[in-house]
Amino acid sequence: MDLNLDREAAILETILFLESEPLDHAALARISGLGKELVEAALEHLKETLAAPGHGLELAEMGGGWMLAPKRDLWETLKDRYGRKNDQKLSRAAMETLSIIAYSQPVTRAEVEAIRGVAADTMIRFLLDKGFIKEVGKKDSPGKPIQYGTTKDFLKFFRLGSISDLPKLGELERDRFELEDSE
Numbered sequence: 001m002d003l004n005l006d007r008e009a010a011i012l013e014t015i016l017f018l019e020s021e022p023l024d025h026a027a028l029a030r031i032s033g034l035g036k037e038l039v040e041a042a043l044e045h046l047k048e049t050l051a052a053p054g055h056g057l058e059l060a061e062m063g064g065g066w067m068l069a070p071k072r073d074l075w076e077t078l079k080d081r082y083g084r085k086n087d088q089k090l091s092r093a094a095m096e097t098l099s100i101i102a103y104s105q106p107v108t109r110a111e112v113e114a115i116r117g118v119a120a121d122t123m124i125r126f127l128l129d130k131g132f133i134k135e136v137g138k139k140d141s142p143g144k145p146i147q148y149g150t151t152k153d154f155l156k157f158f159r160l161g162s163i164s165d166l167p168k169l170g171e172l173e174r175d176r177f178e179l180e181d182s183e
Contacts, residue, residue, distance in 0.1 A: 008034055008042035009049060013068070022065025022156065061161040063152035069159070097123035098132055102154070102166060106136045106147035124148065132157065 011032050016023065023031070029039045043066060047059040050068075060069040070078065090098065100115050101107055112120040127133040136149035150163065160166065 005038075005042045005045040008032075008038055009046040012039065012042050013046055016059075016066060016068045019067070022061075022063045022067045022152070024065040028066070060159060062159055063155035064162065067156075093123055094126055098127055098150075098154070101127070101133050101148050102150050102163065103169065105149035105163075106139075107149075108139055108145040108147055110145060112148075 011034070012028055015028060015031050025036055025039050025043075028034075028043070029036045032039065034042065043059065049055070050058050056071060056074050057068045058071045060067055062069070069075075096116060097112060097120055100112050104111065104115070109120055109124055112124070124133070131151055131153040133148045133154065134151050135146050137147045138144040139147050154160075155162065
């Protein structure tokens with residue numbers, strides 16, 4: 001069955017343009033009134049259409065949903081003007097702490113400090129304020145310390161579909177992120 005999906009793709013493109021957060025298939029189906037299978041086909045059609053030369057946007061999967069984003073090469077040219085310069089920069093300490101949390105989650109403050117070798121209170125508060133990490137539970141150990149994990153905002157900021165899209169670590173790096181008392 002060969003469908004012309006131009007209208008359906010245009011509907012989804014408009015929805016994604018108007019929304020500020022990534023939307024999953026179910027949300028796109030609900031908002032558009034299209035069936036789930038039609039949404040999937042229309043998304044694929046939209047992705048192919050936007051991939052063609054002459055388009056400045058691409059369909060990007062981020063944080064478990066879809067959104068329109070500038071094509072990477074164009075963003076590099078325009079980010080100084082349109083990027084939130086100071087908001088978008090993370091210090092080396094923040095990136096290090098965020099990396100430990102991303103690769104080791106769920107992880108406690110003490111575990112982050114054990115891996116990093118320095119206090120992590122300030123960086124954890126900073127990353128919580130930025131919305132890149134959140135409390136995901138309490139460890140079943142004395143004192144029930146809070147465990148942290150990454151958020152959808154983290155995935156969106158780094159243009160990742162899921163945690164599994166993080167770059168793979170080499171053996172040396174993997175050893176650094178492992179906790180001594182992991183069971």
